[in-house]
Amino acid sequence: MSDRVKDPVRFIDERTAAAPLLKKSLRYLFPDHWSFLLGEIALYAFVMLILTGVYLALFFDPSLAKTVYHGPYAPLHGQEMSEAYRSVVEISLTYKAGLLIRQTHHWAADVFIASIALHLMRVFFTGAFRKPRELTWLVGLTLLFVSLLEGYLGYSLVDDLLSGIGLAIGYGVLLSIPIVGGPLGVLLFGSAFPGKHLFESRMYIAHVFLIPALLATLIVIHLALVTARHHTQFRRDKRHTDKRIVGIPAFPAQAPRSLALMLIVAAVLFLLGGLVQINPIWQWGPFEPWLATNGAQPDWYLGWLIGALRLIPSFDVVIGHQTIVPNPFWGGAAFPLFVLAVLAAFPWVERVLTRDRATHNVLDRPREAPRRTAFGLAFLTWVFLIFAFGSADRLYVLFGVSYETLLTVFRIAIWVVPALLYLAVRRLCTELQRSDRLEHGRHNAEREAAEEEATMTARRQPVI
Amino acid sequence: MKVKRWLIALGTLAYGRLRRKRIERQPEPPGREYVSEPPAPGHVVPQGKPSPFAEYLVALLLLVAAIFAAGFIVTYAVYSPQEMPNQLLGVCIGGALVFLAVALAVVAHRLVVTEELEDDYPEEHPQEQEQIAQLVRDSGSRITRRKLLIGAAGTAGGALALAGLTPVLSLGPLWDTKALETTPWRRGRRLVDVDGRPMLAADIEEETFYAAFAQGAPTEEIAALLVVVRLAPGQLRLPAGRGSWAPQGILAYSRICTHAGCAIELYRKPKFAVTEPRPALVCPCHYSTFDPARGAAVLYGPAGRPLPQLPLMIDSEGHLAAAGDFSGRVGPAWWGVRARPS
Numbered sequence: 001m002s003d004r005v006k007d008p009v010r011f012i013d014e015r016t017a018a019a020p021l022l023k024k025s026l027r028y029l030f031p032d033h034w035s036f037l038l039g040e041i042a043l044y045a046f047v048m049l050i051l052t053g054v055y056l057a058l059f060f061d062p063s064l065a066k067t068v069y070h071g072p073y074a075p076l077h078g079q080e081m082s083e084a085y086r087s088v089v090e091i092s093l094t095y096k097a098g099l100l101i102r103q104t105h106h107w108a109a110d111v112f113i114a115s116i117a118l119h120l121m122r123v124f125f126t127g128a129f130r131k132p133r134e135l136t137w138l139v140g141l142t143l144l145f146v147s148l149l150e151g152y153l154g155y156s157l158v159d160d161l162l163s164g165i166g167l168a169i170g171y172g173v174l175l176s177i178p179i180v181g182g183p184l185g186v187l188l189f190g191s192a193f194p195g196k197h198l199f200e201s202r203m204y205i206a207h208v209f210l211i212p213a214l215l216a217t218l219i220v221i222h223l224a225l226v227t228a229r230h231h232t233q234f235r236r237d238k239r240h241t242d243k244r245i246v247g248i249p250a251f252p253a254q255a256p257r258s259l260a261l262m263l264i265v266a267a268v269l270f271l272l273g274g275l276v277q278i279n280p281i282w283q284w285g286p287f288e289p290w291l292a293t294n295g296a297q298p299d300w301y302l303g304w305l306i307g308a309l310r311l312i313p314s315f316d317v318v319i320g321h322q323t324i325v326p327n328p329f330w331g332g333a334a335f336p337l338f339v340l341a342v343l344a345a346f347p348w349v350e351r352v353l354t355r356d357r358a359t360h361n362v363l364d365r366p367r368e369a370p371r372r373t374a375f376g377l378a379f380l381t382w383v384f385l386i387f388a389f390g391s392a393d394r395l396y397v398l399f400g401v402s403y404e405t406l407l408t409v410f411r412i413a414i415w416v417v418p419a420l421l422y423l424a425v426r427r428l429c430t431e432l433q434r435s436d437r438l439e440h441g442r443h444n445a446e447r448e449a450a451e452e453e454a455t456m457t458a459r460r461q462p463v464i
Numbered sequence: 465m466k467v468k469r470w471l472i473a474l475g476t477l478a479y480g481r482l483r484r485k486r487i488e489r490q491p492e493p494p495g496r497e498y499v500s501e502p503p504a505p506g507h508v509v510p511q512g513k514p515s516p517f518a519e520y521l522v523a524l525l526l527l528v529a530a531i532f533a534a535g536f537i538v539t540y541a542v543y544s545p546q547e548m549p550n551q552l553l554g555v556c557i558g559g560a561l562v563f564l565a566v567a568l569a570v571v572a573h574r575l576v577v578t579e580e581l582e583d584d585y586p587e588e589h590p591q592e593q594e595q596i597a598q599l600v601r602d603s604g605s606r607i608t609r610r611k612l613l614i615g616a617a618g619t620a621g622g623a624l625a626l627a628g629l630t631p632v633l634s635l636g637p638l639w640d641t642k643a644l645e646t647t648p649w650r651r652g653r654r655l656v657d658v659d660g661r662p663m664l665a666a667d668i669e670e671e672t673f674y675a676a677f678a679q680g681a682p683t684e685e686i687a688a689l690l691v692v693v694r695l696a697p698g699q700l701r702l703p704a705g706r707g708s709w710a711p712q713g714i715l716a717y718s719r720i721c722t723h724a725g726c727a728i729e730l731y732r733k734p735k736f737a738v739t740e741p742r743p744a745l746v747c748p749c750h751y752s753t754f755d756p757a758r759g760a761a762v763l764y765g766p767a768g769r770p771l772p773q774l775p776l777m778i779d780s781e782g783h784l785a786a787a788g789d790f791s792g793r794v795g796p797a798w799w800g801v802r803a804r805p806s
Contacts, residue, residue, distance in 0.1 A: 029583050072546055096545050100553045165726055169749060172724030172796035175644075182641040182798030190636040192643045193725055193795065194684055202635075230585055245583050248498070252509065253578040260568035267561030274554010290658075290675050290689040290719055292727040294748040309724065309766065310750045316768030316797060326797035327768045328724045361585050393751070403751060404764075 029247030030254045031233035035126075037261060038119035044265040045112035046219065052105035053208065059095060061087040062157065062204035064197040073282050081286035084200055085159040089282050104273030109151045111269060113301040116144045124346075124376050126363040128232045130356075134347045136225040141343055143218045145336070146211060148301055153207040155279065155299060157200070162279075164287025165296050168193060169309070173332030178325050194289055235362050242361045295393060304383055307390030308335040311410060339383060367436070370429035377425050378418035385414045498580040509577050518574035525567035532560035641798065647687035647790055648678040649774060655690065655716065655784040658683065662783045668694045668714050673731040673745070676716065676784070687794045689719035690774060691728045691745060692784070693756050702773075703759045706791070709775040714784065716774040717760045718794045721747035723767035725796045728754070745771065759791070769797060 013019035030036070063083040069076045071086070073093050081089075091098040120140065123129055129137035156167045171193040175185045188202070189195030230245050239246050248254055272278075284293075298306055308331030317325035350372060351357060366373040388395075389410045396403050503510045536556035543549065572578070607613065637643065655663045655676040663676055670693075678688040697713040709715075719728050726749035733743035744763055745754045752765035760771035772790035779785050793801050 027581070027583075029581055032580075094545055096540055096543075096548050097553055099548075099550045100557075103550075104554075165749060168725040168727075172726075175725075175796045175798040177799075179799050182644055182800065183639045185798065186641060186643050187633070187636040187638065192646075193686055196636075228586070230583075239582060243585055245585055246580060247583075248578055249581055252576045253572070256568045256572035256576055260565045260572060263561045263565035263568065267558045267565060270554050270561060271558035272554075274551050274558060289684050289686050290677070290727050292729040292748050294730060296748065306750070312766055314752075314762060314764075314766050314768060318768075321802050323768065323797045323801045324799060326799075326801075327766050328796065331766075332724070 026249065026251040028227065028250040029230070029245050030250065031231050031245065031247040033234055035122045036231065038115050038122055040258065040261055041265055042112055042115040042119060043219065043223075044262040045108050045115060045269065046215065047262070048108040048266055048269050049105065049112060050212065052101050052108060053212070055101050056091065056105055057208055059087060059091045059098065060084070060157070060204075062201050064159065064200045076282060076285070079286065082159045082200075084157065085281070085286045088158045088160070092280075092282060100270070100273050102273075103276075103278050104269050106155075106278045107272040107276070108269050109154060110278075110299060110301070111265075111272075113144070113147050113151060116140075116147060117301075120144060120343075121376075121380070124343075125366045125373060126232070126234075127360065127369055127372065128363055129347045130350070130360040131347075132229050132359055133225070133232070136222060136229070137347055138344060139218055139222045139225065141340065143215065143222060145340055146215055146218065148336075150207065150211045150215065151299060151301060153203050153211070157203055157207060158279075158281050159200070159287050160281040161284040161287050161291060161293060162281075162296055164194070164289070165292055166298055166302075167287075168289070169306075169328075169332070172326075173305075173309075173328045176326035176329035177333060178329065181326075181329075194287075230361070232361055232363050234365075240362055242359060245361065295397070297391060297394070303390040304387040305332055305336060305390075307386040307388065307392075308332070310392065311386060311389050311407070311414070313411075335386070342379065367429040367432040370426045370433070373429050374422045374424075374426035378422040381421055382414055382418045385410060385417060389414075499577050500580070510579060512577040515574050518570055522567045522570050522575065525563050525570065529560045529563035529567065532556050532563060536560065641800075644795065644798065644801075645793060647794060648681035648685060649687070649786045649789045651786060651788050652779075653786045654679040654779075655692065655776075655786070663692070664782050665712060665714060665778045665784050666782055668692060668784070670694045670696070671733055673733075675719065678786075686720045686725070687718070687790075689727070690716045691719045691731075691771075692716050693731065693743070693745070695743065695757055699757050701758045706759060706773065706775070708777075709773060709787065711776055711778050714776055714778075715756050716776050716784075716786075717745065717754070717756065717771040718774070718790060720795045721749065721752050721767060722769040722771060722795070722797060723747065723750055723752045723765070726750075728771070769801075 009019065009022075012022070061083045065083050066080055067083050067086050069079050069081055069086055069089070071090060071094060073089060076089065088102070091102050093099070123137065123140070152166070152170065156163045156170070171185060171189065174188070175181045177184065186192065189199050231247065233240050233245055233247065235241075236246075285291075297303070309328060310331070312327060312331045314327065316323045316327050353371075364372075389406070392403055392406045392410070395401065395406060499510045499512060501510055533556070536553060539549065539552050539556055604610070656679045657663055658675060658677065660677075660679070662679065663674070668674065672693075674692040676690040676692045677683050678685075678690075681688040683689075693715055695710075695713045695715065697710070700710060700713060700715075702709060717728070720726075721728060726747050728745045728747050730746035730748055731743065732746055732753070742763075743756060745756055745760065746752070747765070747767070750766050752767035753763040754760040754767070754771050755763045759773055762768070762770060769792065772792040772794055774790055775787040777785055777787040
């Protein structure tokens with residue numbers, strides 16, 4: 001007698017002894033809250049990056065050898081360019097569906113990092129990073145910062161004018177690292193910028209193999225840590241405690257939901273790739289070190305570094321006539337590393353400050369931790385204002401406020417606004433807590449009154 | 465005063481009403497779509513009500529998804545590469561995925577039983593922790609020179625790791641910044657334009673700027689790249705010792721910004737005459753601004769050093785040529801680079 005459901009299960013179990021594990025995984029509980037989907041979106045964007053990336057790798061030529069363009073795009077006709085740039089122009093304009101895949105790949109990178117950033121905010125403001133999930137937090141942070149590097153290498157590979165400018169700035173920041181910067185720059189590039197032709201294939205192997213492999217490993221560790229400790233949950237009623245989790249099982253309830261989310265992510269990325277132009281590299285032209293262009297902006301996730309490079313006052317640390325710390329170090333390296341360090345240390349700092357060493361599976365609402373919420377918003381605003389200044393030249397074009405004025409305003413605002421915000425948000429949170437307590441009291445009193453009335457009526461009834 | 469009080473009172477009242485409405489709406493029953501009755505005997509998942517309508521809907525949505533997917537294939541086949549409508553391709557494959565996703569959403573909400581279950585969070589295992597610690601401690605019972613062995617193992621591991629990393633040093637020269645310091649410029653080397661034609665001093669005009677390269681050097685070598693401008697000789701206030709560096713007021717500076725290595729691609733002349741009367745060389749990346757009349761001293765922006773200046777001369781045929789090497793190091797600064805020419 002064959003059983004179409006049981007036979008494959010038996011086949012698997014007899015060969016792997018995995019039935020208990022499989023049964024447990026199928027009944028793994030997912031708390032039902034929309035904000036838990038942000039991490040999943042990042043995961044599915046990563047899947048899309050791999051799929052579209054493999055396709056692009058079939059056509060991309062990571063070579064800086066010179067060639068002359070003779071393709072269908074007239075404005076570039078007869079122009080000398082690298083094989084790398086020519087192959088990306090060809091992917092975009094010659095191969096069927098090449099442009100769709102390339103634009104989808106670029107959009108997926110932007111969405112990937114955006115959803116990681118939003119996921120990080122959700123985790124921060126609900127206190128999900130607390131014990132026992134500090135390692136998950138650290139792995140997630142590493143994921144975010146490695147993704148920034150991966151994205152940067154991705155668009156640096158193209159060798160169009162914008163990507164070359166970005167690479168030049170990266171080289172400047174690399175050189176500015178104290179002591180090791182100069183020798184390290186020469187070592188990695190093989191020479192002074194733009195370096196040996198081999199540098200392109202070095203970036204390529206890092207972008208398509210080393211860093212994706214690292215990202216995939218980190219994602220696996222991140223997910224393993226999440227499932228080992230189970231998801232956190234919001235307290236909706238008395239059943240949700242630090243000891244008991246309430247949720248819908250992976251199978252059958254969560255599976256179609258999660259699959260639908262994956263398809264929606266893929267759909268949105270393909271629709272963006274089809275309908276919304278991103279990085280039309282054939283318009284920028286090939287990179288030459290002697291060329292640059294005004295109004296150049298990096299992908300959004302590097303905007304905060306451009307902002308910091310532009311905001312920092314003009315000074316090199318100089319002893320005698322020797323430069324010790326060149327200026328780009330502060331905005332391009334020290335600033336992101338400081339942000340990383342603050343975020344990485346935060347779970348432990350909070351433990352020390354609050355003396356709270358307990359295990360937390362139930363999430364805070366942001367108002368329940370006024371100091372954390374206020375600090376988080378202030379810190380985020382600090383980074384965001386620096387990010388916003390990265391497009392100050394665009395703000396000038398839009399609003400006509402001079403760059404010099406904007407610089408002065410932002411240099412003050414990045415300190416004043418977060419400080420005021422900290423005080424305001426902390427106050428707001430405690431006020432919200434107070435009104436919660438009042439409401440809770442009123443709710444209880446109303447319920448008691450209703451119950452009392454009910455008993456009064458019940459008592460009166462027999463009289464009638 | 466009275467008006468103000470009235471306004472405050474009205475505002476408070478309106479806010480209170482809004483808030484009350486919100487509070488009244490707020491307590492929605494959690495998990496209203498969940499099946500709460502326990503599964504029937506002999507079952508793991510509770511039985512749900514069949515929904516034939518939802519099944520037809522799912523089938524329909526799947527068919528529409530298939531049509532969109534087929535549309536993608538047809539579009540791909542029908543159009544030539546040059547006329548390929550990227551938007552149509554995106555809508556076809558995106559649409560197919562959207563309808564698939566909606567079908568799955570219907571499955572999730574109408575065809576699959578959604579239970580809300582409870583489970584224990586995993587606990588710590590103090591007993592196992594102790595057992596593992598004991599296991600490790602006991603395993604080393606025969607070892608008496610613990611520190612010696614750990615030290616030796618650390619040395620071996622470290623040496624092996626270093627040995628393994630050593631081939632990486634072949635990537636480029638090790639601890640060597642000579643590549644950052646070499647330039648193709650020497651006395652007599654001509655300045656050429658992008659097509660390799662020698663530049664005539666007589667062709668250099670005021671109010672604009674030129675890209676120049678070292679004759680015979682590749683155009684991607686950043687130390688070969690120059691920005692050339694002409695100013696009225698009377699305007700020049702060059703640093704001491706550079707009196708002869710700018711024949712006829714023609715100046716040559718490194719084209720690479722000393723901040724982060726972008727090319728100087730903006731010349732603030734003659735625009736901005738009202739606010740900035742002086743001509744200035746600007747890097748578009750972070751707006752480092754240099755004064756060509758004063759040896760490219762930093763006027764504004766984050767750069768920490770002036771642009772290196774190349775001494776010029778005009779040879780017997782009227783061509784521009786270098787009269788020596790740069791006044792400082794080209795490109796972004798690194799640890800130990802000289803901040804000022806010595």
